[in-house]
Amino acid sequence: MKKWALPLSLAAGVLALSGCGDSEGNVIATSKAGDVTDMELYAEMKDKYGPQMEQALQELMQKKVLSDKYEVSDEELDKEVETAKEQLGDQYEMFLAQYGLDEDGFKEFLKLELLREKAALADVEVTDAEVQEYYDAWQPDINVSHILVEDEAKAKEIKQQLADGGDFAELAKENSTDPGSAENGGSLGWIDNAGRAQFVPEFTEALGTLKVNEVSEPIKSDYGYHIIKITEQKEKGSFEDLKDQMTEELKKTKVDSTALQTKLDEEMEAADVKVEDEDFKGAFESEETAPAEGTETAPTEGEATEEPAAEPAAEDDAAATEEEAK
Incomplete structure (x- = not known):
């Protein structure tokens, strides 16, 4: 972000x-x-x-x-x-x-x-090789939602409700202990490549494995248990199309x-x-x-x-x- x-x-x-x-x-x-x-x-x-x-x-x-x-x-x-x-x-x-x-x-x-x-x-200054390496590891923007609860039993219960066809946004509003996202149906908004690292490691790792519309298993962190869903993901363009953007982003990391x-x-x-x-x-x-x-x-x-x-x-x-x- x-x-x-x-x-x-x-x-x-x-x-x-x-x-x-x-x-x-x-x-x-x-x-x-x-x-x-x-x-x-x-x-x-x-x-x-x-x-x-x-x-x-x-x-x-x-x-x-x-x-x-x-x-x-x-x-x-x-x-x-x-x-x-x-x-x-x-x-x-x-x-x-x-x-x-x-x-x-x-x-x-x-x-x-x-x-x-x-x-x-x-x-x-950055080299072409550095830019290529950065592009290879770069991940496109994702739109993320989550539900945060205090205990694992509650997280598993909500996970089952979702598997049975429950609405993610409604369950977030009803159950999530994260007030900022709960009132928005669990939405954390769009997260860019750098923004992924701003979460706790367990959360960030889950973002790297989930596919669009896939719901995670309960993820434990110091804040409780998260159920995470990626609702949208932007396409990753070609290296040539993104080279200028990648160059600027890489420079910022230095x-x-x-x-x-x-x-x-x-x-x-x-x-x-x-x-x-x-x-x-x-x-x-x-x-x-x-x-x-x-x-x-x-x-x-x-x-x-x-x-x-x-x-x-x-x-x-x-x-x-x-x-x-x-």
Whole structure:
């Protein structure tokens, strides 16, 4: 499953606003007791939400710097949105609502994620032999459902009901202890090649052996007993048709969080990023270059503390089923 970071903090809007107007600031609200300017609001936000403001500064600067070097097309953004809709299904609108986003706002968030990805992959190389080996082991997307119960006896009972013609979705709604998937008839949604590994080993192994519409025997994990069914499976295209896709996917497997952070640090340094606001002087210092406590060292320019993409609570809601399956 695709993993998304939390969208830009609302503080980012205030941070951007602070650069406008004169030193007195632009008036945001008025009253008989006095006005509130954008500069006053900015100062208040810094006091109350310093770390979030620092993250917002990092994200805003990364977007500016990376956009100057890498390009994200409308087609790429549309494809990412469609992937999100496919994976989140009926919960896509809830995902947007949870973060106060419309689709355009979501695209802006995705644009930064894609810019980071392009930067991270820019210097990664793979051989044709590596791509061929990756293709041979690659498995196409599958649409997965499961029923989770606490004990083996109950799992065997449900398995027999299914063998007698029982409806999988209805039995999931009635019996599954995984609330996220139970209300959706046991559906975990579409799982891609990388997503298979996000489940516990017993679950992942079962996915590799099941055929479409085949129902598994009860599978024991730390969460209980799973009855698994693959409802759909996409076709695996030829190597030539998938070579470009396989190459990109393989490159991504060679980039970990450390490599991503190193690349972002390099891009910020190359862009000669300087922080003028004393309160944010450490925003672009990584842990390795941050001055030791009690020392006075000039800030290292161009180094970011921004963590790479992390899975958001919204996807936890939409894919809470995965956590139960893990």
